[in-house]
Structure formats: C-alpha cells, structure tokens
Amino acid sequence: MLRSKRFEVRARRPVNLDTxxxxxxxxxxxxxxxxxxxxxxxxxxxxxxxxxxxxxxxDFDTVDRYIAAHAIDRSIAEEAMAIPSLxxxxxxxxxxxxxxxxxxxxxxxxxAKLCQxxxxxxxxEMMMALQKMRARRTPGNQAHVTNWRENPVLMAADAAExxxxxxxxxxxTCRVARMAPFNALALLVGSQTGRGGVLTQCAVxxxxxxxxxxxxxxxxxxxxxxxxxxxALRDGDDTPWxxxxxxxxxxxxxxxxxxxxxxxxxxxxxxxNGKSMLYLEARCLLLAKGAxxxxxxxxxxxxxxxxxxxxxxxRAILAENLIAAALGLEVASxxxxxxxxxxxxxxxxxxxxxxxxxxxxxxxxxxxPRRDNMFGGGNxxxxxxxxxxxxxxxxxxxxxxxxxxxEQAVAIRLRAGQAMQAVFRALxxxxxxxxxxxxxxxxxxxxxxxxxxxxxxxxxxxxxxxGPLTALDVAKALDEAGFEDIARNVLAMQRVRVVxxxxxxxxxxxxxxxxRSAFTDRNDYLGPxxxxxxxxxxxDRLRAIPQEKSAIQMVPITSGSPGVVxxxxxxxxxxxDGEVVIGIxxxxxxxxxxxxxxxxxGEVLAALSEGIRSMGLAPRIxxxxxxxxxxxxxxxxxxxxxxxxxxxxxxKGTTVIQRKGLAPLDNLELFSQAPLLSxxxxxxxxxNAASHAIGKPPMPVPVRVDNMSxxxxxxxxxxxHKREIAAVTSDAPAEEMEMQLVV
Numbered sequence: 001m002l003r004s005k006r007f008e009v010r011a012r013r014p015v016n017l018d019t020x021x022x023x024x025x026x027x028x029x030x031x032x033x034x035x036x037x038x039x040x041x042x043x044x045x046x047x048x049x050x051x052x053x054x055x056x057x058x059d060f061d062t063v064d065r066y067i068a069a070h071a072i073d074r075s076i077a078e079e080a081m082a083i084p085s086l087x088x089x090x091x092x093x094x095x096x097x098x099x100x101x102x103x104x105x106x107x108x109x110x111x112a113k114l115c116q117x118x119x120x121x122x123x124x125e126m127m128m129a130l131q132k133m134r135a136r137r138t139p140g141n142q143a144h145v146t147n148w149r150e151n152p153v154l155m156a157a158d159a160a161e162x163x164x165x166x167x168x169x170x171x172x173t174c175r176v177a178r179m180a181p182f183n184a185l186a187l188l189v190g191s192q193t194g195r196g197g198v199l200t201q202c203a204v205x206x207x208x209x210x211x212x213x214x215x216x217x218x219x220x221x222x223x224x225x226x227x228x229x230x231x232a233l234r235d236g237d238d239t240p241w242x243x244x245x246x247x248x249x250x251x252x253x254x255x256x257x258x259x260x261x262x263x264x265x266x267x268x269x270x271x272x273n274g275k276s277m278l279y280l281e282a283r284c285l286l287l288a289k290g291a292x293x294x295x296x297x298x299x300x301x302x303x304x305x306x307x308x309x310x311x312x313x314x315r316a317i318l319a320e321n322l323i324a325a326a327l328g329l330e331v332a333s334x335x336x337x338x339x340x341x342x343x344x345x346x347x348x349x350x351x352x353x354x355x356x357x358x359x360x361x362x363x364x365x366x367x368x369p370r371r372d373n374m375f376g377g378g379n380x381x382x383x384x385x386x387x388x389x390x391x392x393x394x395x396x397x398x399x400x401x402x403x404x405x406x407e408q409a410v411a412i413r414l415r416a417g418q419a420m421q422a423v424f425r426a427l428x429x430x431x432x433x434x435x436x437x438x439x440x441x442x443x444x445x446x447x448x449x450x451x452x453x454x455x456x457x458x459x460x461x462x463x464x465x466x467g468p469l470t471a472l473d474v475a476k477a478l479d480e481a482g483f484e485d486i487a488r489n490v491l492a493m494q495r496v497r498v499v500x501x502x503x504x505x506x507x508x509x510x511x512x513x514x515x516r517s518a519f520t521d522r523n524d525y526l527g528p529x530x531x532x533x534x535x536x537x538x539x540d541r542l543r544a545i546p547q548e549k550s551a552i553q554m555v556p557i558t559s560g561s562p563g564v565v566x567x568x569x570x571x572x573x574x575x576x577d578g579e580v581v582i583g584i585x586x587x588x589x590x591x592x593x594x595x596x597x598x599x600x601x602g603e604v605l606a607a608l609s610e611g612i613r614s615m616g617l618a619p620r621i622x623x624x625x626x627x628x629x630x631x632x633x634x635x636x637x638x639x640x641x642x643x644x645x646x647x648x649x650x651x652k653g654t655t656v657i658q659r660k661g662l663a664p665l666d667n668l669e670l671f672s673q674a675p676l677l678s679x680x681x682x683x684x685x686x687x688n689a690a691s692h693a694i695g696k697p698p699m700p701v702p703v704r705v706d707n708m709s710x711x712x713x714x715x716x717x718x719x720x721h722k723r724e725i726a727a728v729t730s731d732a733p734a735e736e737m738e739m740q741l742v743v
Contacts, residue, residue, distance in 0.1 A: 141400025163194025299334020563602020611686020
C-alpha cells in the first residue's frame with residue numbers, strides 16, 4: 001500500500017505515542033454521559049432522603065447511604081433539584097450570580113444532577129465558572145519534592161528552593177518506606193528555610209502518616225482516597241465511615257486534610273458498574289463533603305492517561321474540578337501525573353486550570369528532574385520552570401510559581417543544607433559533610449550527590465520515629481546552631497497546629513503564619529473588575545523573570561570591537577566607472593558593531609570588498625546619514641556610484657543590491673533575512689554587485705535556513721533599528737569614508 005509521506009512523518013509525532021480508545025459503556029470507558037448513568041431525582045420525606053437518582057432507599061449501597069445522610073443538604077434539596085440543570089449551568093457562568101448562592105444550591109444536588117449540569121457547559125464556560133467558584137481568592141500551587149537516593153540533604157535543598165519559588169505546600173514520598181521520618185524532617189527544615197508558613201506532608205501509609213504528624217514533622221495530608229462504588233472502596237479496605245473517622249483523627253491533631261479522588265479510578269480497578277467516570281467522581285466528591293474534608297485532590301490524578309484516552313476525557317477532568325469547587329471544597333486540580341507524550345497536549349490540558357486558577361493549580365509540580373520523582377514522573381518538572389514563569393508573564397496570570405535568580409537559588413539551597421547538618425549533628429544522626437551540602441546546592445539530580453550510608457540513615461530514621469524527639473527538638477537544635485529564623489518558623493508551624501485556623505477550607509499560610517482561606521481570603525469574583533487580580537508587588541515579581549533584559553543589555557551601544565575604523569573624509573561625490581559604492585547606515589560601526597548574524601561590521605565590509613574586487617572592480621564606502629531605510633541607503637549609494645551599482649546595508653545586516661534609475665523600493669537583489677547571512681554570503685553579494693556593473697550574470701548567494709531566527713532575534717532587530725533611526729540626521733549629505741580594518 002502506498003503511504004503519504006506526510007502521514008508517515010506525523011505518525012512519528014509524540015502525540016501518537018499516546019493511547020486513544022473507543023468508548024465502551026459496558027466497560028466503563030465513557031468519560032461523561034454514559035447511557036448507564038441514572039437520571040437525576042430526589043425524594044425527601046420528613047427530612048430523610050428516601051429516593052435518589054432513581055434508586056429507592058432500600059436499595060442504597062453504602063456510598064448512596066453516606067451521601068444521602070451526610071453530603072446532601074436536605075433542607076434545600078427539593079428546591080435545587082427542581083431548577084432545570086441548564087439554568088444552573090448558566091448561573092455558574094453568570095458573573096452576576098455570586099459564588100455563595102451557587103454553593104448553597106449545588107449542595108442540594110445529587111451526583112446525577114451535578115453531572116447533568118456539567119453536560120451543558122463547554123470547556124470555556126467551565127473555566128469561567130471555575131474562576132468564580134474556587135474557594136480561595138488567591139490561587140496557589142503545590143510542589144513534589146523527592147529523590148531517588150533518599151538523600152535528606154538534597155531533599156532539604158530542593159524544599160528550600162521550592163518554598164522560595166512561592167509554593168504554598170510541599171509533598172514528599174519514599175522509595176524506601178522507613179526513610180519517611182527523615183524525608184519529612186528534610187521537608188520541614190528545607191521549607192521553613194525557604195519561606196515561613198509552607199505546609200508539608202509525607203505521602204505514606206496512613207498510620208505512619210499520622211505518626212509523622214503527631215511528631216510535628218508534617219502539617220497536612222491528602223492520601224485519604226475515596227471511590228465511587230462499594231466494590232472499589234472495599235478493594236481499598238475502606239468504607240465512607242472509616243474515611244470520615246480517619247479525617248477526624250488528622251483534624252483533631254491539627255493536621256489539615258483533603259481527600260483524593262479522580263475520574264477513571266473505579267474503571268481502572270474494574271469496579272465501575274458501567275457508569276461514566278464523571279458520575280462516579282461526583283459520588284466521590286459528595287463523599288468527601290459528607291465526611292467533613294475541607295478539600296479534595298482531584299483531576300484524574302494517577303488515572304489521567306486512562307481518562308485522557310477517551311473522547312472529551314480532558315473536559316471531564318475540568319468538570320470534576322468544577323464540581324468540587326461548586327460544592328465548596330478546596331481543589332488541588334491534578335496536573336501532576338504524566339498525561340501525554342505531547343508537550344502541546346499537556347499544555348493545552350494545563351491551561352484549563354492554569355488560566356482560571358484553582359486553589360492549587362497542580363497537586364504536585366515536580367520541583368526536581370523527572371528521574372528523581374518518586375510519584376511516578378511529573379507532568380511538568382524542574383526543566384519546565386522557565387516555561388511556566390514565562391507563560392505567567394505572557395498572560396499576567398498567577399499560577400503559583402515565582403521567578404528567582406540562580407544566585408538566590410544557590411544561596412537558599414546552601415543554607416538549607418547547613419541547617420540540616422546542624423540538626424543531624426545536634427540530634428545524633430549520621431554526619432552530613434560539607435561536600436554533601438555543596439553538592440546539594442549545585443546538583444541537577446540525585447546522581448550528582450555523594451553516596452550516603454543508606455543503612456545507617458534508615459536505622460537513625462526509625463529511631464527518630466520510635467523515640468521521644470519531635471519537631472520541638474528540631475527547633476531547639478536550629479536555634480542553638482545559629483539558625484534562629486528557621487527555628488522560629490519551625491516553632492510557628494507547631495503553634496498554628498494548636499490554633500487550628502489553617503484547618504479552614506482552602507487554607508494556606510502567609511509568611512507571617514496568618515491563614516488565607518475561603519473565609520479570610522474569600523473568592524469574590526463577579527466579573528471584570530472584581531475578584532483576584534495580578535497586580536502590585538505580585539505582578540512585579542511575576543514579570544521579573546531572570547531572562548528579562550533591558551534594551552541596553554540586549555543591544556549594547558558597543559559590545560566589542562566593530563573590527564573596523566571608519567574615518568569621515570568629507571562630503572561624498574559621484575565616483576568613476578569601475579567602482580561599486582557600499583552605502584552603510586548611520587549607526588554602522590558607530591554605536592553598533594555587529595550584525596544579527598554575529599559578524600562584526602569590519603568582517604562584513606571586508607567580505608563585501610573581497611567580493612567586489614574578485615570581479616575586478618573597486619569598493620567605495622559612503623555613510624548615508626539621512627535615512628535608516630535599507631532601500632533608501634542602497635538608492636542613495638547608486639546616485640554616487642560611477643558604475644550606477646550600489647550596495648545598501650543597515651547596521652543589523654539587511655542588505656540590498658541596487659541600480660541607478662530604479663525606484664527606491666525596486667532593486668536587483670534583496671537580502672532581508674540578516675540573521676541567515678554569513679561571511680561567504682557577503683562575499684557573494686559583493687561579487688554579484690560587481691557582476692551587475694560589468695554585465696555578467698550573478699550567482700546564487702548562499703543563505704542558511706533557520707525557521708527560528710525571527711523568533712530568536714526579532715527584538716534585537718527592532719532595538720538595532722531603533723538605534724539606527726536615532727542616528728539619522730535629516731538632510732545630512734552622504735559622507736566619504738576611509739576604511740581601516742582592525743584585526
């Protein structure tokens with residue numbers, strides 16, 4: 001079979017490494033609107049739900065019973081369910097309808113009703129609604145901080161940098177489970193080195209997770225997974241009631257909790273009962289609300305590749321985020337697990353949460369390289385930080401990551417390593433050497449770190465967990481070693497646990513440890529001019545990316561030697577036959593010194609002269625003072641040329657060959673792509689100009705192909721042309737120039 005070469009090329013594109021599957025309701029392979037999903041309905045008798053989504057109370061499974069008893073506001077259920085779903089969808093998008101009114105109404109809706117509302121909305125409408133419905137006014141972000149070698153020094157350094165970059169929460173996990181105490185300790189010390197008030201967690205088995213919290217090493221947890229069917233819950237040895245009890249255990253000890261769910265999990269486990277992924281996720285979200293969780297980590301999470309394999313799967317992921325926000329839950333909106341081989345597809349999915357903002361745009365941005373990510377690889381990682389910050393700057397959007405300089409990063413990483421060294425020394429843990437600290441400050445990934453005795457670290461970590469030491473001992477060790485500010489931050493994290501303010505919905509802590517939550521930082525978006533705006537100091541920080549340069553830094557007045565000395569010798573006159581006049585711009589080798597292709601102005605003049613002489617003619621150089629336009633420079637050169645042939649060249653390198661008698665915008669040859677020219681090209685341009693003068697056919701000029709040159713150099717070109725224009729002297733005559741090349 002003959003194949004189109006274009007189709008063959010496209011078949012090798014990264015996106016075609018992704019998996020795409022046809023819908024099959026019987027297998028649960030439907031993202032939204034399965035024919036097996038129930039129609040919305042509710043019957044409330046004397047304050048008791050006796051029927052929901054077509055199922056009688058006697059036939060309720062455990063999920064139905066829990067939702068009916070604890071999640072649905074029965075006082076408004078019949079009112080809310082009576083409103084057409086399309087009307088509720090329009091209210092979600094409507095900038096006049098306040099968030100509080102919608103949270104009230106949707107709290108009376110059943111899972112099927114919530115899904116039906118979403119079915120009326122396209123992704124743009126969902127994004128508009130999400131901007132209004134997120135709990136906290138100010139969007140934020142969470143980072144993952146892990147490493148393959150379980151190196152506590154590197155982990156502390158990465159945590160400090162992540163905190164300095166503005167992440168509100170940091171999460172770690174373990175390759176070796178018994179290293180959890182040291183990983184949690186490294187995250188605590190590192191985070192409070194970078195910025196006071198950053199919340200941390202260690203994602204391990206629940207009993208161990210709770211023990212770490214009781215020692216004061218962690219401040220939040222999100223490993224409480226819920227599922228939308230009885231069978232899936234049982235497979236995880238859980239019930240809605242056990243999850244509610246565990247949530248209370250965390251909260252009673254001052255540990256902020258949110259549940260985890262996501263479209264596709266029940267299908268992946270084989271217990272979806274033929275329902276759509278979004279319908280089952282709506283049940284999960286109501287379970288989280290009923291259990292008293294302040295928030296949810298959702299957005300397909302680890303199942304994202306399964307949900308994304310289906311038609312409108314990414315739309316369903318956005319819908320689950322919106323349902324969660326509409327129920328009043330804090331939303332950590334996924335974008336953490338690898339979702340696609342295609343950078344374009346990954347970014348398109350990200351924008352659905354990045355642009356409207358969520359409480360946490362990712363539920364774990366991989367702050368380290370992908371190979372060190374023990375969560376199974378990040379959707380975006382340390383290599384993508386610059387892209388992320390540039391997009392924020394492009395769109396004036398705060399997606400929770402702040403720019404920092406290389407110097408700031410190295411300094412804070414060094415300090416975190418030194419703080420960990422002091423803690424390990426004071427508490428009798430295995431030694432942290434100075435070379436480890438230096439390596440952690442400069443490392444790319446954990447392979448750049450010196451080897452540690454992992455067996456000794458594991459033994460010490462277990463002793464730390466089993467013994468009497470707590471975060472208070474960590475604070476004391478830091479204080480006695482001269483790290484008073486970090487010690488104060490660690491101690492303050494223990495105080496906020498006692499106060500409990502950060503257990504409020506969508507709470508994070510400011511640098512002064514005040515809680516910003518759905519109560520103290522309430523989302524008040526009601527259309528243009530309201531709600532969160534990126535402005536003031538935040539905008540100043542977001543736009544000041546380290547790559548940004550001033551005009552003078554980008555195009556210095558002189559960045560080096562132009563490679564030529566040009567001496568003005570008076571007003572230029574008309575020359576004799578046998579010459580080609582090279583007309584140069586007003587700033588050529590006088591304020592500017594290199595072309596866009598990187599050649600010095602001396603090298604360009606030498607190459608043009610070489611080409612002219614190769615055909616037996618002589619070059620003559622004149623400076624055009626009254627114009628910066630390449631066509632006019634060339635046209636004026638022809639008026640002075642004895643042969644009637646002139647070359648016009650701007651300081652940035654754009655060149656034209658012109659003949660006397662042609663209009664200024666007409667020409668013999670134009671070389672407009674200055675970045676693509678080379679010395680060989682300028683030699684041939686000179687030879688071609690001379691060929692035109694003696695009546696010989698010109699030869700092709702060698703020009704490179706670089707489709708990215710415009711993207712790379714357009715700002716440089718503009719700034720150089722502005723400099724050229726600034727050097728123009730109106731009505732000034734052309735000047736004869738004497739050339740002396742400088743080696």
